[in-house]
Amino acid sequence: MSLTPHLAVVGGGQLARMMQVPAVALGLRIRLLAEGPDVSAAQVVPDHLVGDHTDLDDLRAVCAGSPVVTFDHEHVPPEHLRALEAEGHAPRPGPDALLYAQDKGEMRVRLSVLGLPCPLFLLLPGDVEEALEELADFGYPAVLKTTRGGYDGKGVWVVRSADDAAEVLATAFAEGREILAEELVDFRRELSAQVARTPSGDVVAYPVVQSTQVDGICKEVVAPAPDLDPALAQEATDVAVRVAEQLGVTGMLAVELFETADGRVLVNELAMRPHNTGHWSIDGAATSQFENHLRAVLDLPLGPTTPHHAWTVMVNVLGGAVQDLEAQEAVVLSAVPHAKVHLYGKGVKPGRKVGHVTVTGDHLDTVLADARRAGALLQDG
Template structure:
């Protein structure tokens, strides 16, 4: 796996019961996955020679992120290295402009959008549609709210163009909430779909995920799953695909983003589904039969633990585990920085209000923002 973050760490964990040898290309020896994997290569994923050396002896290459240059992936594929998902698919997660163009060709509903050249072009885009405010995104490199701006006039549109990469303008969607449809597809074409979830964002970062999304009509839930399966098939995705969606106030769904790897909106599956997103991702990239994606409980809630002023972690565990024996804690071993995702918790049960409160209390206590 290329990339040493928490997604690689949890994918590695899912492969252990199958006896899979997991080799990691990590930026540093202190990255989340590098702390637990037995075979770690420290190197730069942007260097083709490093990637070639790393790939020797690997049966298949998978990814913790979408930032590996696509031309490098094509070179690996041309050399006979199985890359899953392949560069033709990953391009759509790597470049938001390419993604929007391809989804539009497929008839997949998206926000109104266009590549814009400069702030004056942003104004023209606004005048052609719903006006300001407009969402601007750098087509490459953004995540967790980074590389995304809400601009309210031409003067406010200058900042995104300073990055020196193309800028995508999108209408600001009038949405009720954000959803995510997670699916997994194998090279042989088998695919499974998890329940559609509600994803609650705070300052552009995923805070809480509720599975399944409360009060979502069965028809819209089915439409979201079918849309995600269609995207996975048409883009030839192998492995896990997260399709982030807007549920609009008039009852439609629009695609916001794609992620071709395990995703924060699927972390609930570690404890709340028969087969987790990580286990199914491992099965898919190895072309093994996929596991059951159905939920184990009526409700599962995932809350992220963000960096803050931590109490003694042992004492925090004593409190949280004693208070809630059903709580599942997943910490990533990362250095704590304000606002950084350093772990998550999962809770489950029959009463949604109770499940949400338990997850919120644990996340806040582990962060150190509450003390009782």
């Protein structure tokens, strides 16, 4: 494949795979840096190199000829992004923004300075005894989080006593990790507010959705969040727009939020890329998060986020009893012919995200039942 790429994408997971779909429609050629020859996105992006996102030469190779580079994940070292910038490429999001998705401690401090609603938090000193002293004042229960590298519930621990905390801290500090403590929020449910933002400053917001996590992994998303107070929905959207603008995010931004028992929203996590809580938009909205991510990072005008129907439900499919997912589609589509099935081309391992299903419609109860049924059939038969 010798044609010049329009865009470099670092990382070959399902997010990059799903970026390829609107890229095909828009005639945009992606050059991909993949972790291996058969990873999810490498299966569908012909122009891919196999390499390491922490290796600057591999990054240079994938960026060659592309003015813009974007990401499947947040793990490219900031110094490499600055080197690419110095060599004339535009990482989107850029390193100054991405820092706040890479480091939860930096994120908490910055969002607090901006006056955005966060749980109470404390950056712990890197010594177990000192950290325990500060935690004693902070109070238990507390949530301890590694500031860098956590995902899908990994790197997060709920501690209810100094003994609990001591164990977590000893291991974490021995691994050289920095630990953030947060209050254990009494939340009614989790929400997600997504926006896309271009380098020119255009912003569009998606409807605020409800996400349900099981063992720290997103299991189900309902769009829009049912029975959400319109003022609270607006506040969640405003928070996401402010984060995008104040942090200079380009591309998609997801702000995961708690809706507290006492009717507030608090920022939980940030992701500066397409996000699991936005997969519903592929089949449910006028412009998918993947298309708007491409449009945003290439500074094209953004598309409308209007849902096609009153309700869209997305259910994640994790590695379960079904081994041949593609063959199982016959069963799923026979039971729920209107389900939209998405498979990521990944091997089935317990708990691994291997696909998702989406159902849209006008009645939440049937949409939810159909989506859950399709998801269960695909996951466990």
